[in-house]
Amino acid sequence: MLSNDNISYLKNTFSFWSKIDKETQDKIIQNTTTVKYKKGETIYSPNKECLGVILIKKGELRTYILSNEGKEVTLYRLLNDDICILSSSCVLKNITFDVYIDAQKNTEILLVNSYIFSELINKNIYIENFALKTAVDKFSNVMWTIEQILFMKFDTRLAIFLLDEVSKLNSNTIKITHEQIGKYIGGAREVVSRMLKYFEQEEIIKLSRGSIEVINKNKLKSLL
Numbered sequence: 001m002l003s004n005d006n007i008s009y010l011k012n013t014f015s016f017w018s019k020i021d022k023e024t025q026d027k028i029i030q031n032t033t034t035v036k037y038k039k040g041e042t043i044y045s046p047n048k049e050c051l052g053v054i055l056i057k058k059g060e061l062r063t064y065i066l067s068n069e070g071k072e073v074t075l076y077r078l079l080n081d082d083i084c085i086l087s088s089s090c091v092l093k094n095i096t097f098d099v100y101i102d103a104q105k106n107t108e109i110l111l112v113n114s115y116i117f118s119e120l121i122n123k124n125i126y127i128e129n130f131a132l133k134t135a136v137d138k139f140s141n142v143m144w145t146i147e148q149i150l151f152m153k154f155d156t157r158l159a160i161f162l163l164d165e166v167s168k169l170n171s172n173t174i175k176i177t178h179e180q181i182g183k184y185i186g187g188a189r190e191v192v193s194r195m196l197k198y199f200e201q202e203e204i205i206k207l208s209r210g211s212i213e214v215i216n217k218n219k220l221k222s223l224l
Helices: 004-013 022-029 113-124 124-150 154-169 178-186 189-201 217-221
Strands: 032-038 043-044 053-056 062-067 072-078 100-103 105-113 174-175 205-208 211-214
Touching: 004 022, 004 053, 004 174, 004 211, 022 113, 032 174, 062 178, 072 124, 072 178, 113 124, 124 154, 154 174, 154 178, 154 189, 154 211, 154 217, 174 217, 178 189, 189 205
Parallel strands: none
Antiparallel strands: 032 105, 043 100, 053 105, 062 072, 062 100, 174 211, 205 211
16 A cells, blocks of 8 residues: 555656546556665566556666667666656557666665556546657657767767766766766777776866766867
8 A cells, every 4th residue: 555655746746647537546546556676676678577657756777778799778767756658568569679677776666557557548548648748758868869879979978978967966076987887878888988088188077986076067068
Protein backbone atom coordinates (compact mmCIF):
# COMPACT_ATOMS: atom_id res chain seq x y z
CA MET A 1 0.00 0.00 0.00
CA LEU A 2 1.38 3.39 -1.00
CA SER A 3 1.93 6.04 1.65
CA ASN A 4 0.03 9.32 1.46
CA ASP A 5 3.28 10.99 0.43
CA ASN A 6 3.69 8.66 -2.55
CA ILE A 7 0.05 9.06 -3.55
CA SER A 8 0.54 12.83 -3.55
CA TYR A 9 3.66 12.32 -5.67
CA LEU A 10 1.59 10.39 -8.24
CA LYS A 11 -1.02 13.13 -8.33
CA ASN A 12 1.58 15.84 -8.84
CA THR A 13 3.56 13.92 -11.46
CA PHE A 14 0.77 12.61 -13.66
CA SER A 15 -0.63 15.69 -15.40
CA PHE A 16 -3.76 13.77 -16.38
CA TRP A 17 -4.70 13.00 -12.77
CA SER A 18 -7.49 15.57 -12.44
CA LYS A 19 -9.02 14.42 -15.72
CA ILE A 20 -9.56 10.78 -14.75
CA ASP A 21 -12.27 9.36 -12.49
CA LYS A 22 -11.67 8.06 -8.98
CA GLU A 23 -11.93 4.43 -10.07
CA THR A 24 -9.05 4.93 -12.50
CA GLN A 25 -7.05 6.85 -9.91
CA ASP A 26 -7.52 4.04 -7.40
CA LYS A 27 -6.49 1.46 -10.00
CA ILE A 28 -3.19 3.30 -10.61
CA ILE A 29 -2.54 3.65 -6.88
CA GLN A 30 -3.25 -0.04 -6.25
CA ASN A 31 -0.87 -1.06 -9.03
CA THR A 32 2.04 1.18 -8.08
CA THR A 33 4.88 0.04 -5.86
CA THR A 34 8.00 1.64 -4.40
CA VAL A 35 11.33 0.12 -5.43
CA LYS A 36 14.88 0.96 -4.43
CA TYR A 37 17.97 0.23 -6.53
CA LYS A 38 21.62 0.36 -5.57
CA LYS A 39 24.23 2.28 -7.53
CA GLY A 40 25.52 0.20 -10.44
CA GLU A 41 22.49 -2.10 -10.58
CA THR A 42 21.01 -2.91 -13.99
CA ILE A 43 17.29 -2.45 -13.52
CA TYR A 44 16.14 -3.13 -17.07
CA SER A 45 17.49 -5.00 -20.08
CA PRO A 46 15.98 -6.65 -23.18
CA ASN A 47 16.00 -10.10 -21.58
CA LYS A 48 13.93 -8.93 -18.61
CA GLU A 49 10.16 -8.71 -18.46
CA CYS A 50 8.48 -5.42 -19.28
CA LEU A 51 9.26 -3.36 -16.20
CA GLY A 52 6.63 -0.65 -16.04
CA VAL A 53 6.43 3.12 -15.98
CA ILE A 54 9.15 4.60 -13.77
CA LEU A 55 8.75 7.77 -11.71
CA ILE A 56 12.06 8.76 -10.14
CA LYS A 57 11.61 10.14 -6.64
CA LYS A 58 15.34 10.52 -6.06
CA GLY A 59 18.52 9.26 -7.65
CA GLU A 60 19.72 8.89 -11.22
CA LEU A 61 19.21 6.36 -14.00
CA ARG A 62 21.05 6.00 -17.30
CA THR A 63 19.26 4.71 -20.41
CA TYR A 64 21.53 3.33 -23.12
CA ILE A 65 21.82 0.97 -26.06
CA LEU A 66 24.51 -1.65 -26.58
CA SER A 67 26.19 -2.55 -29.88
CA ASN A 68 27.09 -6.09 -30.89
CA GLU A 69 30.70 -5.23 -30.01
CA GLY A 70 29.68 -4.19 -26.51
CA LYS A 71 29.96 -0.42 -27.01
CA GLU A 72 27.52 1.57 -24.91
CA VAL A 73 25.78 4.69 -26.19
CA THR A 74 23.94 6.70 -23.57
CA LEU A 75 20.58 7.94 -24.86
CA TYR A 76 19.77 10.11 -21.87
CA ARG A 77 19.93 10.27 -18.11
CA LEU A 78 16.97 10.50 -15.76
CA LEU A 79 17.10 12.54 -12.58
CA ASN A 80 14.78 13.43 -9.69
CA ASP A 81 11.13 13.74 -10.78
CA ASP A 82 11.80 12.40 -14.29
CA ILE A 83 9.59 9.76 -15.90
CA CYS A 84 10.78 6.79 -17.95
CA ILE A 85 8.38 5.07 -20.29
CA LEU A 86 10.93 3.25 -22.48
CA SER A 87 11.11 0.71 -19.66
CA SER A 88 7.58 -0.26 -20.75
CA SER A 89 8.05 -1.38 -24.32
CA CYS A 90 4.89 -3.44 -23.88
CA VAL A 91 3.00 -0.19 -23.22
CA LEU A 92 4.16 1.55 -26.40
CA LYS A 93 4.09 -1.17 -29.06
CA ASN A 94 6.11 0.86 -31.59
CA ILE A 95 9.23 0.80 -29.43
CA THR A 96 11.21 -1.88 -31.24
CA PHE A 97 14.82 -1.27 -30.15
CA ASP A 98 16.44 -2.72 -27.05
CA VAL A 99 17.36 -0.38 -24.23
CA TYR A 100 19.20 -0.91 -20.97
CA ILE A 101 18.71 1.09 -17.78
CA ASP A 102 21.28 1.28 -14.97
CA ALA A 103 21.16 3.05 -11.61
CA GLN A 104 23.93 5.65 -11.49
CA LYS A 105 23.22 6.42 -7.84
CA ASN A 106 21.18 4.78 -5.10
CA THR A 107 17.73 5.40 -6.53
CA GLU A 108 14.15 5.27 -5.26
CA ILE A 109 11.31 5.01 -7.75
CA LEU A 110 7.59 4.52 -8.01
CA LEU A 111 6.85 1.73 -10.48
CA VAL A 112 3.46 1.60 -12.21
CA ASN A 113 2.48 -1.88 -13.43
CA SER A 114 3.03 -1.91 -17.20
CA TYR A 115 0.02 -4.05 -18.09
CA ILE A 116 -2.39 -1.96 -16.05
CA PHE A 117 -0.97 1.24 -17.56
CA SER A 118 -1.28 -0.27 -21.05
CA GLU A 119 -4.91 -1.14 -20.33
CA LEU A 120 -5.62 2.41 -19.16
CA ILE A 121 -3.92 3.91 -22.24
CA ASN A 122 -6.36 2.02 -24.44
CA LYS A 123 -9.32 3.30 -22.44
CA ASN A 124 -8.42 6.89 -21.63
CA ILE A 125 -7.28 9.51 -24.15
CA TYR A 126 -5.71 11.70 -21.44
CA ILE A 127 -3.44 8.89 -20.28
CA GLU A 128 -2.64 7.97 -23.88
CA ASN A 129 -1.67 11.58 -24.68
CA PHE A 130 0.49 11.72 -21.56
CA ALA A 131 2.32 8.51 -22.54
CA LEU A 132 2.89 9.68 -26.11
CA LYS A 133 4.10 13.14 -25.05
CA THR A 134 6.49 11.60 -22.52
CA ALA A 135 7.86 9.25 -25.18
CA VAL A 136 8.25 12.07 -27.73
CA ASP A 137 10.13 14.21 -25.19
CA LYS A 138 12.57 11.39 -24.56
CA PHE A 139 13.01 10.69 -28.27
CA SER A 140 13.94 14.35 -28.70
CA ASN A 141 16.78 13.67 -26.24
CA VAL A 142 17.73 10.58 -28.24
CA MET A 143 17.89 12.58 -31.47
CA TRP A 144 20.06 15.23 -29.78
CA THR A 145 22.43 12.47 -28.68
CA ILE A 146 22.61 11.02 -32.18
CA GLU A 147 23.19 14.49 -33.67
CA GLN A 148 26.13 15.06 -31.32
CA ILE A 149 27.74 11.70 -32.09
CA LEU A 150 27.31 12.00 -35.87
CA PHE A 151 27.99 15.67 -36.51
CA MET A 152 29.94 17.22 -33.62
CA LYS A 153 33.65 17.06 -32.91
CA PHE A 154 34.61 15.26 -29.73
CA ASP A 155 35.89 18.40 -28.00
CA THR A 156 32.53 20.10 -28.62
CA ARG A 157 30.61 17.13 -27.21
CA LEU A 158 32.84 17.08 -24.14
CA ALA A 159 32.44 20.83 -23.65
CA ILE A 160 28.65 20.52 -23.86
CA PHE A 161 28.72 17.73 -21.31
CA LEU A 162 30.87 19.67 -18.82
CA LEU A 163 28.77 22.82 -19.14
CA ASP A 164 25.56 20.83 -18.67
CA GLU A 165 26.98 19.18 -15.57
CA VAL A 166 28.12 22.38 -13.85
CA SER A 167 24.73 23.93 -14.61
CA LYS A 168 22.83 20.93 -13.30
CA LEU A 169 24.95 20.62 -10.16
CA ASN A 170 25.24 24.38 -9.64
CA SER A 171 28.91 23.78 -8.94
CA ASN A 172 32.11 24.15 -10.95
CA THR A 173 33.42 20.86 -9.55
CA ILE A 174 32.17 17.60 -11.06
CA LYS A 175 32.88 14.35 -9.25
CA ILE A 176 33.10 11.84 -12.07
CA THR A 177 35.53 9.38 -13.65
CA HIS A 178 36.81 9.53 -17.21
CA GLU A 179 35.20 6.15 -17.86
CA GLN A 180 31.79 7.48 -16.80
CA ILE A 181 32.13 10.47 -19.11
CA GLY A 182 32.99 8.11 -21.95
CA LYS A 183 29.80 6.16 -21.34
CA TYR A 184 27.73 9.34 -21.17
CA ILE A 185 29.00 10.92 -24.40
CA GLY A 186 29.87 7.82 -26.42
CA GLY A 187 33.66 7.82 -26.41
CA ALA A 188 36.52 5.65 -25.23
CA ARG A 189 38.00 6.43 -21.82
CA GLU A 190 41.42 7.01 -23.38
CA VAL A 191 40.01 9.62 -25.76
CA VAL A 192 38.21 11.36 -22.89
CA SER A 193 41.41 11.45 -20.84
CA ARG A 194 43.45 12.92 -23.70
CA MET A 195 40.88 15.64 -24.37
CA LEU A 196 40.54 16.51 -20.70
CA LYS A 197 44.32 16.79 -20.47
CA TYR A 198 44.24 19.17 -23.41
CA PHE A 199 41.53 21.23 -21.70
CA GLU A 200 43.73 21.39 -18.61
CA GLN A 201 46.73 22.54 -20.63
CA GLU A 202 44.53 25.29 -22.09
CA GLU A 203 43.61 26.30 -18.51
CA ILE A 204 39.94 25.51 -19.06
CA ILE A 205 39.68 22.88 -16.32
CA LYS A 206 41.70 21.53 -13.43
CA LEU A 207 41.94 17.76 -13.02
CA SER A 208 42.22 15.84 -9.78
CA ARG A 209 41.53 12.25 -8.86
CA GLY A 210 37.85 11.50 -9.38
CA SER A 211 36.85 15.09 -10.13
CA ILE A 212 37.06 17.92 -12.65
CA GLU A 213 36.94 21.62 -11.82
CA VAL A 214 35.84 24.01 -14.56
CA ILE A 215 37.96 27.16 -14.11
CA ASN A 216 37.16 29.03 -17.33
CA LYS A 217 33.57 28.68 -18.58
CA ASN A 218 34.06 31.26 -21.32
CA LYS A 219 36.85 29.24 -22.93
CA LEU A 220 34.70 26.14 -22.63
CA LYS A 221 31.76 27.90 -24.30
CA SER A 222 34.03 29.05 -27.12
CA LEU A 223 34.33 25.39 -28.18
CA LEU A 224 30.61 25.13 -28.89
